[in-house]
Amino acid sequence: MIRQVSVFVENKPGSLMDVTSRLTEAGVNIRAVATFDTPEFGILRMVVDKPDEAKEYLTKLGYVVRIHEVMGVALEDKKGNLNQMLAILAKGELNINYIYSFIIRDGKEPVMVFNTDDFAKAEKVLKEAEVKIVEEADL
The missing domain is CATH 3.30.2130.10 (VC0802-like)
Structure with missing residues (x-):
């Protein structure tokens, strides 16, 4: 988180x-x-x-x-990655309350930051889909 x-x-x-x-x-x-x-x-x-x-x-x-607390996921700079992540969350029946991004990470992937009502479920479905979750220590 x-x-x-x-x-x-x-x-x-x-x-x-x-x-x-x-x-x-x-x-x-x-x-x-x-x-x-x-x-x-x-x-x-x-x-x-x-x-x-x-x-x-x-x-x-x-x-x-x-x-x-919010979640962060690293997304490669590739067309459709945000849509793919949102599709994973939608399939997992997770609501996104708000979302924003940042890229200041010394050459690392951009991070999408979002808030949801069920972080445990979001973490589970994202990990199952092999989406890289970013922790505060990774920033």
Whole structure:
């Protein structure tokens, strides 16, 4: 599993930069980022190198921060690989709540990060299909 940091931010100019600036101050490296917004606020979801330190630092500054588990799978840079992975999960009757990717891995395959309601089942069907699951230590 990979731990993801989720931060609630106001939906206004500069709010995302404020969070990334604070993480830079704390010496935390952002490896992947995705945002999901509503008219008034957004959720900034990130995979970082030090999730506990990120949460502690941002919480002290007044941000609402949560750490959630997500799954990561390595996909070769090949047409149809994302579709194939999603087909495996669909066949296993697994719902994907959200998904995003990142590629900053020093020459390694891109990673698709996703959240599901049943991580154990997702891990089982992906392993059976020989899909490479990425753990936090692999990042």
